[in-house]
Amino acid sequence: MRRVAVNLLKEGDILANPVKSPSGSILLAKGTRITQNIKNKLPQLGIAFVYIEDSTLPYLSIHEIISEDNLSEAIKTIKKRSLISIIIDGVQRHTRENLDLDRLNSIVNNIIDELMDHKLILSSFAELKLLDNYTYQHSINVCIYSLIIGHSLKFTRTQLFQLGLGALLHDIGKTKIPISIINKPGILSVDEYEKVIAHTILGFELIKKAGKIPLLSAHVALQHHERLMGSGYPRKLKGDAIHPFGYIVGIADMFDALTAEKPYRPRFSIKDTIEILESSGGNLFPQEYIEKFLQTVILYPLGYKVKLNNGEVGVVIGQGKNPLTPIIKVIKGEFYQILDLEEYPQLFIEEVVYE
Numbered sequence: 603m604r605r606v607a608v609n610l611l612k613e614g615d616i617l618a619n620p621v622k623s624p625s626g627s628i629l630l631a632k633g634t635r636i637t638q639n640i641k642n643k644l645p646q647l648g649i650a651f652v653y654i655e656d657s658t659l660p661y662l663s664i665h666e667i668i669s670e671d672n673l674s675e676a677i678k679t680i681k682k683r684s685l686i687s688i689i690i691d692g693v694q695r696h697t698r699e700n701l702d703l704d705r706l707n708s709i710v711n712n713i714i715d716e717l718m719d720h721k722l723i724l725s726s727f728a729e730l731k732l733l734d735n736y737t738y739q740h741s742i743n744v745c746i747y748s749l750i751i752g753h754s755l756k757f758t759r760t761q762l763f764q765l766g767l768g769a770l771l772h773d774i775g776k777t778k779i780p781i782s783i784i785n786k787p788g789i790l791s792v793d794e795y796e797k798v799i800a801h802t803i804l805g806f807e808l809i810k811k812a813g814k815i816p817l818l819s820a821h822v823a824l825q826h827h828e829r830l831m832g833s834g835y836p837r838k839l840k841g842d843a844i845h846p847f848g849y850i851v852g853i854a855d856m857f858d859a860l861t862a863e864k865p866y867r868p869r870f871s872i873k874d875t876i877e878i879l880e881s882s883g884g885n886l887f888p889q890e891y892i893e894k895f896l897q898t899v900i901l902y903p904l905g906y907k908v909k910l911n912n913g914e915v916g917v918v919i920g921q922g923k924n925p926l927t928p929i930i931k932v933i934k935g936e937f938y939q940i941l942d943l944e945e946y947p948q949l950f951i952e953e954v955v956y957e
């Protein structure tokens with residue numbers, strides 16, 4: 603069995619698991635043979651991935667599998683204007699600080715221009731999208747959080763450009779490792795784990811090969827899994843040997859990865875993710891970078907629908923001092939109640955309601 607992005611399905615593929623709607627009802631039974639009609643319908647139903655039977659898992663990367671036509675189609679879907687606005691909107695929505703919008707605009711413009719100007723990088727970025735829409739979206743989120751942290755650390759324009767570009771490309775090396783490993787739902791063998799580790803080095807080499815991209819951005823791809831006390835990979839660097847960009851992108855990566863659903867586990871709640879991040883201070887990451895993240899990144903932006911531990915559902919309408927305790931409006935029939943969660947220590951947000 604392997605997980606495959608819907609756009610890579612072929613006619614005749616057999617479903618290894620039932621396909622369920624977001625509400626849990628079965629849309630297609632296990633054993634269903636994929637037809638062109640089904641393939642066209644799945645994206646409309648909000649389904650990005652399915653599991654298919656595969657006795658001979660391809661030991662090939664997306665780079666080796668996709669045709670030139672598919673790749674040029676995917677490149678066309680990456681639109682400069684929309685990428686820029688997704689990143690700028692994301693930064694605005696998630697930052698607690700006042701932004702100079704003109705400055706941010708010009709930095710993000712430069713980052714996307716750099717992406718679009720390098721054919722090799724742009725095609726790898728498109729491959730990332732074909733490979734796994736999650737990794738593509740994740741790369742954009744990591745760029746957003748990294749820019750917010752970098753801004754609060756008073757980084758220069760050049761630093762923000764190098765950091766943001768590196769964050770956007772941090773997992774680009776995944777396009778060079780076998781699909782069967784990236785999409786594997788079970789535990790990885792030692793050999794497979796080594797291949798996963800290699801995405802850092804492969805990303806570094808790919809960015810360097812593209813030419814004229816700042817070396818620091820390439821180092822973000824190389825270092826984003828290195829950890830403070832030397833428990834990371836690929837070089838087991840420690841302390842100051844890891845560049846601040848490596849730590850910043852590492853934290854952004856960990857936050858976004860844990861709060862996302864993976865084939866092998868459900869998503870962690872934001873509250874649990876923050877507990878994990880806090881406990882990693884001084885161990886996986888320097889304490890000051892974790893604090894910076896918590897002080898500057900809005901975890902529950904305005905408009906998020908959230909469920910409290912008492913079962914009530916509300917909408918975020920303001921931010922408190924503590925990132926975990928925003929101000930929410932709870933609807934109770936015809937009435938509503940404004941709750942500043944900071945004042946109700948017994949209440950906490952259990953989960954974000956994604957609809």
Ligand SMILES: [Fe+2]
Nearest residue numbers: 772773826827
């Ligand atoms: Fe990574």
